[in-house]
Amino acid sequence: MLCCVPLAAQDTDAEKLAPYYPTPETIVEKMLQLGGLKAGEKVFDLGSGDGRIVIMAAQKFHAEAVGIELDADLWRQSTDKIRKLGLDKNAHIVNGDLLRQNYSSADLVTVYLLPDPVNTKVQPLLDKELKKGARVVAHDFEFRNWTPEKVENIADDGEGRSHTLYLYRK
Numbered sequence: 041m042l043c044c045v046p047l048a049a050q051d052t053d054a055e056k057l058a059p060y061y062p063t064p065e066t067i068v069e070k071m072l073q074l075g076g077l078k079a080g081e082k083v084f085d086l087g088s089g090d091g092r093i094v095i096m097a098a099q100k101f102h103a104e105a106v107g108i109e110l111d112a113d114l115w116r117q118s119t120d121k122i123r124k125l126g127l128d129k130n131a132h133i134v135n136g137d138l139l140r141q142n143y144s145s146a147d148l149v150t151v152y153l154l155p156d157p158v159n160t161k162v163q164p165l166l167d168k169e170l171k172k173g174a175r176v177v178a179h180d181f182e183f184r185n186w187t188p189e190k191v192e193n194i195a196d197d198g199e200g201r202s203h204t205l206y207l208y209r210k
């Protein structure tokens with residue numbers, strides 16, 4: 041069935057930039073708040089895992105949310121969840137390589153990958169494509185070549201883990 045075929049055929053040589061490690065829901069909300077996400081804005085989550093950032097962005101912030109996920113199982117799982125929640129109109133997941141997408145329409149980009157050299161691989165693409173005023177929120181791993189507009193430290197996420205969020209603006 042055409043609807044359920046992963047779209048990543050062109051990305052079979054893609055590099056897995058980070059393992060799957062989900063952001064706690066409480067921190068997802070803080071990321072979207074820090075990014076100032078407004079209704080109708082477009083947000084991309086780079087490496088969207090189980091889709092939790094995309095889902096909250098669409099459901100709670102009424103944004104147009106897109107996730108990019110290389111792993112076919114996570115893509116399928118998150119796509120099914122979006123369909124079950126009835127969010128298909130403003131949330132979807134691309135099964136592909138985050139380094140091969142176009143982010144020129146983004147108002148906000150969320151990133152939770154790994155420290156350098158990974159973020160440094162992603163940064164030139166965002167430098168090139170993001171429109172002026174677009175925001176990037178990075179979870180735990182900063183972009184060393186950019187200066188954050190704001191840094192938010194969360195001492196305890198409720199499960200004893202600390203987190204740091206970085207807000208950048210182009």
Ligand SMILES: C[S@@+](CC[C@H](N)C(=O)[O-])C[C@H]1O[C@@H](n2cnc3c(N)ncnc32)[C@H](O)[C@@H]1O
Nearest residue numbers: 056057058060061062063087089110137138152
């Ligand atoms: C640390 S997890 C973050 C998941 C989600 N963004 C969150 O915060 O809960 C990183 C995700 O990036 C995905 N990933 C790694 N390399 C990728 C690539 N080249 N293109 C797209 N996704 C990728 C992994 O499969 C994993 O699901």
